Amino acid sequence: MNDLTEKEKIDRRRFLKELGAAGATGLLLASPWLSVFARAGETHRERCRIGVIGTGSRGCFLMGFMARNPKVELAAICDIYQPSIDAALGIAPKARVYKDYRQLLDDRTIDAVVIATPLDRHHRMAVDAFDAGKDVYCEKTLGYTIEECYDIYWHYRNSGRIFFSGQQRLFDPRYIKVMEMIHSGMFGEINAVRTFWYRNNDWRRKVEDPKLERHINWRLYREYSKGLMTELACHQLQVGSWALQEIPDRVMGHGAITHWKDGREVYDNVHCMYVFGNGVKMTFDSVISNKFYGLEEQILGTLGTVEPEKGKYYFEEIPPAPAFLQLVNKWENRLFDAIPFAGTSWAPETANENTGEFILGERPKTDGTSLALEAFAEAVITRRQPERIAEEGYYASALCLLGDQALQEERTVYFPDEFKLDYLNHKSPKQ
Numbered sequence: 281m282n283d284l285t286e287k288e289k290i291d292r293r294r295f296l297k298e299l300g301a302a303g304a305t306g307l308l309l310a311s312p313w314l315s316v317f318a319r320a321g322e323t324h325r326e327r328c329r330i331g332v333i334g335t336g337s338r339g340c341f342l343m344g345f346m347a348r349n350p351k352v353e354l355a356a357i358c359d360i361y362q363p364s365i366d367a368a369l370g371i372a373p374k375a376r377v378y379k380d381y382r383q384l385l386d387d388r389t390i391d392a393v394v395i396a397t398p399l400d401r402h403h404r405m406a407v408d409a410f411d412a413g414k415d416v417y418c419e420k421t422l423g424y425t426i427e428e429c430y431d432i433y434w435h436y437r438n439s440g441r442i443f444f445s446g447q448q449r450l451f452d453p454r455y456i457k458v459m460e461m462i463h464s465g466m467f468g469e470i471n472a473v474r475t476f477w478y479r480n481n482d483w484r485r486k487v488e489d490p491k492l493e494r495h496i497n498w499r500l501y502r503e504y505s506k507g508l509m510t511e512l513a514c515h516q517l518q519v520g521s522w523a524l525q526e527i528p529d530r531v532m533g534h535g536a537i538t539h540w541k542d543g544r545e546v547y548d549n550v551h552c553m554y555v556f557g558n559g560v561k562m563t564f565d566s567v568i569s570n571k572f573y574g575l576e577e578q579i580l581g582t583l584g585t586v587e588p589e590k591g592k593y594y595f596e597e598i599p600p601a602p603a604f605l606q607l608v609n610k611w612e613n614r615l616f617d618a619i620p621f622a623g624t625s626w627a628p629e630t631a632n633e634n635t636g637e638f639i640l641g642e643r644p645k646t647d648g649t650s651l652a653l654e655a656f657a658e659a660v661i662t663r664r665q666p667e668r669i670a671e672e673g674y675y676a677s678a679l680c681l682l683g684d685q686a687l688q689e690e691r692t693v694y695f696p697d698e699f700k701l702d703y704l705n706h707k708s709p710k711q
C-alpha cells in the first residue's frame with residue numbers, strides 16, 4: 281500500500297508531460313507553484329515525516345493519498361474523537377497517536393503537519409506549528425477571521441517554513457491548463473466571472489448521540505464555521521482571482537436561511553457580488569435546496585467562455601444558429617411586435633448552443649488534491665517554498681471571509697488596505 285502503482289506513476293508522468301507540452305513558460309507564468317516538481321531529486325533526502333491533526337472525513341481522505349506516496353511517512357496523528365483516530369489508524373497503523381496537538385508539535389521527529397480540524401481551530405494550530413518549526417499544510421479556509429488569516433500568513437513568512445493551504449484546484453490539470461489559455465489571451469478580455477455551487481440536501485451528518493451534535497455538525501454553527509462562504513466559496517473565489525490575476529476591492533450581497541430551518545445558524549441561501557477596481561464583477565451564489573445547475577465557475581471573455589468544472593470552453597464566434605433557432609427568434613420578435621408597449625427595437629438573445637471543446641483530451645481522475653499533497657512533500661524535502669502558493673491561499677480565505685462580513689452586516693465591505701499583501705516586499709509589518 282506504500283508505493284504508487286505502475287499505472288499511477290504513468291498517469292502522473294503523462295499529466296506532467298501533457299502540461300509541459302503546452303510550453304513550460306506559459307504554464308509557469310499562470311501556475312508558478314508547479315516549479316516545485318522541477319526540483320525533485322535536488323536533495324539526497326528521500327522522505328518527509330508528516331503528522332496529521334484532525335483525522336475526520338477530510339483528514340482521512342488526505343491520508344489516503346499520502347499513504348501511497350513513497351516520499352511520505354505518516355508518522356503521527358492527532359484527534360480528540362476516538363472514531364476518527366480508529367479510522368486514521370486503518371490507513372496508517374504505525375502512526376503515533378496524540379490527543380493533544382501540542383504534544384504532536386513537540387515531537388522533534390515530525391517535519392510537517394497537515395491541519396484538517398474545524399475552521400475555528402486552524403489559526404491556533406497553524407501558528408503554534410510554525411512556532412514549533414514545522415511546515416504546514418492547512419485546510420481551507422485558513423482562519424475564522426481575516427485577522428487570523430493574516431497572522432497565520434506572517435507567522436509563515438517570519439518562520440521561513442513551507443506553507444500550503446487546501447486549495448486543490450491550483451493543482452487540478454483542467455484549471456492549470458485553462459488558466460494558461462486565459463492568460464495567453466485566447467478568450468479575450470475577461471469582464472465577468474460567475475461562480476455557483478448548488479446542492480439539494482440538508483448538509484447534516486448523522487449524529488448517534490445528541491451531545492455530539494456540535495462536534496459532528498460544526499459546519500452548521502457560527503461558533504465554528506461561516507457555512508457556505510468558508511466551506512464552498514473559498515474554492516471558487518480563488519479560481520476567479522486566479523483567472524483575473526487580480527483581487528476584487530469590494531463585496532456586497534445577501535444571505536438567509538430560506539429552507540433548512542432546523543436550528544442551524546449558517547445561511548442556506550447566499551448571493552455575493554465582488555467588484556474589481558475596473559468594474560469587472562465576480563459573483564458567488566449557493567443554495568442547498570436545488571441541485572439542478574450543480575457547481576461551476578463560468579469565466580466570460582470577449583472571445584469565449586470557460587467552464588473548468590465541466591472541463592470545456594466555448595468560442596463566441598460559431599457557425600450560424602440552426603434554422604430552428606432562427607425561426608424561434610423571428611417568431612418571438614413577431615409575438616412581441618404585437619404588444620404596443622414592448623417596442624420593436626430589440627431582438628431576444630438566444631443562449632449559445634455551441635457545445636464547446638474539451639480543455640483536456642481525457643477527464644482527469646484527480647481534482648488536484650493528490651498532486652497538491654505530492655507538491656507539499658516535495659517542498660518539505662527540497663526546502664523550497666513554491667512561488668505564490670501561500671498568497672493564493674491567503675487571498676482565497678480573505679475573500680470568502682469579507683463576503684461573509686458583507687452578508688452579516690448587509691453592506692458593501694471594502695478590502696482593507698492593511699490586509700493586502702505586498703508579498704514582493706520581503707518585510708513583515710511586524711519587523
Ligand SMILES: NC(=O)c1ccc[n+]([C@@H]2O[C@H](COP(=O)([O-])OP(=O)(O)OC[C@H]3O[C@@H](n4cnc5c(N)ncnc54)[C@H](O)[C@@H]3O)[C@@H](O)[C@H]2O)c1
Binds near residue numbers: 421448
Ligand atoms: N479542500 C477541500 O476540498 C475540503 C473538503 C472538505 C473539508 N475541508 C476542510 O477540512 C477541515 C475538516 O473538515 P472535515 O469535513 O474533515 O470535518 P470533520 O468534522 O469530519 O473532521 C474534523 C476532525 O477534527 C477533529 N478535531 C476537532 N477538534 C480537534 C482538536 N482540538 N484536536 C485534534 N482534532 C480535533 C474532530 O474530532 C474530527 O475528527 C475543514 O477545515 C474543512 O473546511 C476541505
